[in-house]
Amino acid sequence: MKQTAKLFLVALVAGALTLGGYKYFVEPNTTVAYTTQDEASFIPTNYSSNITAAIDTDFTDAAEKTVNAVVHVKNTTISRQPSNIMEYFYGGGQARPMVGSGSGVIISPDGYIVTNNHVIENASQLQVTLNDNRTYNAELIGTDPKTDIALIKLDSNEEFPFVPFGDSNNVKIGEWVLAVGNPFNLTSTVTAGIVSAKARDLNEFDGNPQSFIQTDAAVNRGNSGGALVNTRGELIGINTAITSETGSYVGYSFAVPSNNARKVVEDIMEFGGVQRGILGISTLPTKLAQKQGIDITQGVYVAAIEKGSGADKGGLKEGDIIKQIDGYEIAKFSDLVGYLGSKRPNDVVDVTVDRKGTRKTVPVTLIKLETFTIEDTGLEVRNANKAQLDAYGVDNGVVVSNAATKDMLPLKGAVIVRVNDKNVTNIDDVREIMKSNGFGDPVKLTFVDRNGQLNSYIFR
Template sequence: MKQTIRLFLVALVAGAATLGGYKLLEKDETISFAPQNSNSSNFIPTNYTGMENAMETDFTQAADKSVHAVVHVKNTTVSTRPTNIFEYFQGGGQPREMVGSGSGVIISPDGYIVTNNHVIANATNLEVTLNNNRTYTAKLIGTDPMTDIALIKIDGSDEFPYIPFGDSNNIKLGEWVLAVGNPFNLTSTVTAGIISAKARDLNQFDGNPQSFIQTDAAVNRGNSGGALVNTRGELIGINTAITSETGSYVGYSFAVPSNNARKVIEDIMEYGNVQRGILGIQVGNLNSDFVEKYGLSTAEGVFVGGIEKGSGADKAGIKQGDIIKQLDGYRVTKFADLSGYLGSKRPNDVVEVTVLRDGNEKVIPVTLVKLETFSIDDLGLEVKNTTSAELKNRGLKNGVTVTRALTPDIAQYKLEGIIITQINDNAVNDIDDVKKIMSQRDPRTPIKMTFMDSKGNMNSFIFR
């Protein structure tokens, strides 16, 4: 018993000694727990606040407003192909019927429809099918190959469903949109996405500089000419193109902004052609090399590399070396921003141009002037009148200047800047001569174009 007590006392003394030693060696440290609402924490808890609101976006009303106003457009063309060597050189051949299709958007209750020019190009017959499967024969009102916009019309006893225009200048990156098309006559199809980019320049893809809305809403063949609408069901773009190595949708689709499309169709209805207003400047996009070369203070904006004499920019006082930063308060970071905004304007419109000059911003009102050009659709070229000084400098007496190619096939030849002196051996003095020659030619015969290239050499092309 005594032994047990002795062992217990030894264990008790050893435990006390151990505990005392630990207390002596322990550092004075205080542990505290911050309340959950403390602002001192460096960690931000994740939650679904905001995400729940984002997911509440309702597409059903916008889709219901849109599907009935998007139509299927069937295009029938008849082409003549030579069957022997004589028909190849002299014209003629066997007629061949080809059928293409796309989509269109009804924009008024009386049946006006906007679509892409490439959907109805060279049509001999146009047929439109509505979402209710009713079919109408359509007539062509007018086209604009530059913006790839066309206007057609159907007639009916009742009013047609239509989509009202929205303001494409006010769209925002990340904004929800719907792409509505009627491909392959399957009735209207709706896909959803967001605005991926604004003022996207596709010059690198098709040789036709424009300012597109880029979205990730799925668009495939047959959707061309369909509607891009916001969540309120307003038309903010006409779906026009995709970029893809496979020929199918891979995440990029492009639409003509509604403000530009609306201006084109209003011009067609009022004037019969498109009235384009220009500043009258030669421009360049800014980049790091450009900024370093010219010692500029910014890499955003449009650099004014030259002024056309007598233009609106010249009369208003814009100078070479200015950097355009804004148009009517809208930010300009690159040429596509500028060209896209001006694409919704007409000659004689006044635009407030904000320029950066010598480190200071200045607002200059500029009256736009009319761009005097003519599109030779059969050649795939756009031409303008050539000034006397330009003709004298090139050693020519007459001719019109090619401003740009209208198709990717022609763009590969890099014909911008050449001067056309003759068409079918008829002298060309101005764009009125071009209009007259092209209107009087036999469409079954080849077209001979004589021109001077940039090196001063005379050449001839024959278009069949």
């Protein structure tokens, strides 16, 4: 009995010590742990609500507004296959129809459709099939290969569903978008994704810079010319390209911004061709500028000012770094290309530059870019103004604005005064001379280089 009492007493004391120790040492820590748990649980709750918001994003309204305005475009071209050596060199052969296809977007109730130039290129016949399987013939209104945009029109007096243009300048990275098109010759197909980048240039070094909206919405063959829309059902881009080693979708697709496509379409309808406005500057790639010791990480470095241009008259200086245009941030050259692609000659833009550490904003009137590519030379020429001619000490000529090959790049900026020994004063003169040039005939260019030297090149 005494032994039992002792054991009971020991257990009682041990229990008291345990309870006291718990109260003294453990309970405060438990309170801290509990508070930490509350804070930790707050983070996943927020995260969870974001997921719910994303899941609750309703794509059905945008899809319903779009699918019936996105069409299937069938392009029939005639190809002649030579059957002997004479036909190979001099033309001829059996005519064979070849059929290609893509997508298009109806942008007005009277049946105007915007699509890609590569979808309808060289078409002898265009057929358009709507989402309800009605088929119409279509007429080619105009194209712009540089932006890969084309305008066609349905041969009908009916009213059609259409997609309204949105403002692609307001598109944000991470924004939900829908890609609507006709991949694999299906009726309108909708895929969803987000905007993963803006002002993406796929042709950085080929003389034709672009400014695409990049998205991870699934885009496959046949989607070209289709719609990229926001969740309000507004057209913010024309799906144009994918990047893939297999030719199939692997996660990135690219769309011409709607502001640029809309401007091209309006120019075609009003002028019959695209009116391009430029600042009148030459730029230096950021990496090359850095190698030359120029302190630049973002922006566009102004390497030279075209005499008599809007940039010259507006007060831009060599060495300026363009940071904004009309308040829009310019981080790289494709940002500049994308924004100016929605503008016209004689538009005035406010250009904000960093000039030796000081911010300065100057108004610049855009000048018209008119170019002509001289076949077999890879040289693109444009009209020269008086200030440029005076700078080179000549009375006539056209300026080499671009070169398709690296070995011709040294000619960029030179003034061509004669083509095939005939004086030229503008690109129309060059165009007419080249029209009279026979197939395989050499092309002789006489030009003045930056050092004032007169030289001639013969291209065979």
